[in-house]
Amino acid sequence: MTPEGTLRGDAVHVGGDARQRFHDSRGYGRPVEGNEIALTRIEAAHLLFRGDLSAVVVDGDALEFEAFFVRAAAASTRFTVRFLVYSDLRDRGFYLSPAREGWPGGRHAAADAVDFVVYERGSDPEDGAVAHHVRVVGERETIAAADVAGQTLAVVDEESDLTYFGATTPELDGATPYQPPAGLAGVLLADRVVVWDAPPDLYQHGFYGQPLSGRDSDLGGALQLSLLEAAALADAGALALTETVDAAAATVDDDAETPASDATDDYAAIVARGRAVEGERFDRRLRTYEDLRGRDLVPKTGFKFGADFRTYRDVETVEDLPHSEHLVRVVQADHTFEPRELSLDVRLAGGVRKRMLFALVEGDGNGVRGGDGAADEIEYVEIGRLTP
Template sequence: MDATLSDGVVRAGKQAREQFYDSSGYGRPVDAGKLELAPVEAAHLLYRGDLDGVDGMGLRELLNSALLSEVDFFVYKDLRDRGFYCSPARSERVADPDGCDFVVYPRGKGPWDDAVAHRIRVVSERETVPAADLGACALAVVDEESEISYFETHRPDVTGTSRSSVPETDGDLLADRVVCWDPPAELYEAAFYGQPLDEQDAQAIQLSLVEAAYLAGTGTLHVEGDADAVIERGRAVEGDRFDRRLAVYERLREQGVAPKTGFKFGADFRTYADVESVADLGHSELLVRAFDAGHVFEPRDLALDVRLAHGVRKTMAYAFVGDEGIDWLAVERLTP
């Protein structure tokens, strides 16, 4: 069977409509019983051998033309291989494409149904992705060798029941942390601030600069020079990153979540939503990275973060710090 091409749209006749749309969800029925196909759909039909040509073009010619991105083709083919029907979203076929490239229907459903399983945004490994574009779609990243990694993204509600208020205490500001030599037991044991200076003797508690800056800011920690001195020490080494981390730390504590360093996981924080006591500490749920609002992701960095988080049974979350507050984004591996 052959199809024709005009103005970037492939058109085929009544038989194509029955064979491709009615039975397999390709294309969009138009007037006079005809079928319109997006170039990526026509390419897949050429690849399957169901179409013989599009105005004389085969798959090779279509891939060489400007009509079709091969990255889109690989993702469309992969979704079809996984048993899904899907439609190109940047067309009049899909209401509210929401920055996505393909709408994927639940298995067994198709374009004639209302249900949507995934909204997929397609990028090449080599392109960047603005964080603002994520949160309501899944990302399909096509790597250099055309392997596809899928990432689900959403806007999480980061709240918990961990305790943040404790009795006041004094601390010494050292080069890179604060030591409380005689703190109330609640500081560490109940609210999970700091770490014992010595595992064997949990009397003295050392606080990280970000913990100390928060506690000094709330009036809980008394330290020479107050919160300003701690913040200055933090900025001296980290610059703006310290402010960004402190903003996220404050927000997490305000929301009842206890953040601890995420260093071993390459993140800013790991978080505990429901600390009752350190003696009975659960598993930390999130790995958190703090970025500026307007952050743009390299897909490779996303892949690294998400793979590592998955390997330690945590969810990767990003906090974007801007003038209007903090936005959250969670990213997880997806196997469609």
Template sequence: MHHFKTCPSNKFLVKGSVDGTSVRLGMDGLVLYEQSGYGRPEKDGLRLAPQEALYLVYRSKITIEGYDLESLISYFCEQELFFRSFIVYRDLRERGYVVQTGPHDFRVFRRGQRPGVGTSQYMVRVLSERDLIDFEVLISEAAASINMRKQHVLAVVDDEGELTYYEIKLQPLQKDQPEPTLEPVDGLLTGRSVLIPGAAGSVFEAAGYGKRFDDQRLMLSLVEAGYLQKREILTVHHRDQILSPGEYTELFKADDAEATEKAAVYDQIRDLGYIPRTGYKFGHHFRVYVCGMSHSDLLIHAIARGTALPMSVISRSVRLAHSVKKKMLFGCVHTTGIQYIEFGRIKL
């Protein structure tokens, strides 16, 4: 982490003044825009955002009448969340990027490019490790970045001022292969599972359904049985009665508070030809096989509409997924259906 001491400059020194929440430089300040992309030109000079002004004072590029570095920090920190925003701004600048404020928190240009002579690459939202991620807001902001052909990045500042960058992708899962033909089968409800007949190598086992109970039977999970029942492949028997899909769904919901979103995600993944199995040992709802059953490719956690999760929880999930060579996706029940959001750590 950097200590706040001013950094010497051997180029030029520009004087400026505080104007509310920004800093104004005279016409001599335009060189900062022309050479390094700082600020926004105006008819009588250059207007700097607070993060830009503080960074230029820190780098001894400008002086501001009546303020030294510490007093300027104190002044701008009256704006809530300013300091963590500045930490991100400084980090990006010192990595060689030109940075402007907006339209989220920062717009970051490709290395070697700046306003007027280049295009921006990243849209950056600044967060702390304790912030809640509202998935509906995240989807909206990421979609806006993607529509502008930019990468959407979360810059997360932890309590020690260290930074982690995450790229957010809205992943449209593509249809992989058709579901194999499955003959109708009767099953017996046994607690939280449904037993169906199936010798080793049966079509159900080959399709990735169930856990072997013994040589002649497979044990289906609640989501597997629910999926097959809704598609009229499985008939569920319970105490000499046949459970309708509605009756079985009510049992499912009574047993699992996340049943609705889990079933929605499971059903869609299955319809696309992927093989979802429980992801419990990874702390998530599903591990998903895309190309055969040798290695699962994805971890997916189902999220109900309106859900918010702490960034610290998401960070643990992403780190674990990377450690086992999987992608981390959250399947969010959204207005347009299920939206899959991928979180991936990146190095800028």
């Protein structure tokens, strides 16, 4: 005989042999008294959908799946998307528990935003071997970037299709411990710096800049540096400016706040130029660039991929350049993702055989250099497509 449940408060209670039938054998609900168990509305709806419950009694009415589903969806705007994810993971062979106090999943929830705790195949809620902390997200919701590390995002689109993303804190250890030579001399132009007689190693082994000379040029050592590269080299004491083109030649953002700089400080002059041509984003990107270099990674522009940087772990020579591993987008620490934006970034990175990395920069952007204040903190989050 197929049992029925009764809604009491926010849980559906099922008696009889429910503990053995549903909890002990298949990981549904939580034990209450004797053989009785309590189910969340999601769990009860899934058992109704499968035909394992005959009905759920609500206010004296015995509701079958359709009526109970509509009633539950009316009580919670997120019921439908959560039910779709719960059912999909059950169909994939996982046991999972709601991440709420009093239920088995409540012991393992990584954050308040987590909806379900999913156990490794072959494990049940009693074993506690967790495979995923799942956060259910509708296509039109937003996701705080600072909250996602350690979570599996289950995005439900407008046609009820599911896409899973895994968010992790990566190990960023490079293998390019290049030390730039001292004594570099450059000219600050509108939005870049040219070093006329750069030593070959700066580009060939450090992968700084881009050669200016062509095949028929006599300027074999001329190297163009981005403002980020030039600022980092000046900060390290390796680069000095011999000439500065009037800042009026740069494209100035009138709305950007450009703090006054000491004209004798080459680093300050380059940073001021970066702020003038790029605005407040320059400081966050420079902080990230220097941090990645400090980890012995080589960041280069990610413009062709719609990102801030692409990174190389181990550069021995540009002639034998390895494949870049990450695309990096630099965002503020309080950035929120839209699922469509996130899907686009991750899909593009995967399409070019790279992993998508987000640098979350905490701070006001003025603490780039140690002497200018406390350095801004950076949290890295790597997000990729996932098949549970």
